[in-house]
Amino acid sequence: MREQKEQYWGKFALTYDNDQEYIVGKPILQAITTKLHEECDLGEVIEFGCGAGYFTKVIAEKARHIIATDLSDRMLEVARVQLQKFQNITIQKANCEDTYFPSRSFDSVFMANLVHVVENPMNVFQESHQILKNGGLLLIVDFTGYGMNWFERMKLGIRYLKKLGMPPRHSRNKLSPDQLVSFVETIDFKVEEARLLGDKTKALYLRGRKA
């Protein structure tokens, strides 16, 4: 299963950022970028599922150091090239559902568009909780069909199929802010903010704190 997933994402590594822009559209990517720019002082950051590094770039100036991780070697190769000018980013392979990082070692955990593709998001939140320092920040961005009208969802689905084919079996595509809040609260995060961003296409934005 892990190899299948790695292969699936690896196939799109070279074109992923452009594919993503085509599928969800520039306005939602801009809305996420603007919101991420409001963050400050993220400290020592671990990013899960960095892909080709689209949002890693955006948070780079807000962090002392980022370890950007992904399951796919090919995504990491592309990220390594695209992020080479950033002195404070290290790229490493890791499975976010079962990492090897020591407990309480990060100030922030960041994940963009990962929750809807992983097999078991609760494992990812549990792992995040374990490797965050007390008071550490869980920062989640995730595209969702929740709040989109039927017609826009269909159009987005067609654009997805055209670029990336059938999505992985366990993909979830209509997560609401309330559902995401209840997931992370189960793992003992205190949610500071949870909202829906975007107009025609949408993304969840959540900030949670390890107590």
Ligand SMILES: C[S@@+](CC[C@H](N)C(=O)[O-])C[C@H]1O[C@@H](n2cnc3c(N)ncnc32)[C@H](O)[C@@H]1O
């Ligand atoms: C939808 S892409 C998002 C990439 C990037 N965060 C972005 O928003 O542009 C999902 C990424 O998560 C990675 N991924 C999927 N399952 C993973 C896992 N269990 N551990 C680490 N990375 C994973 C994939 O390889 C892929 O690069």
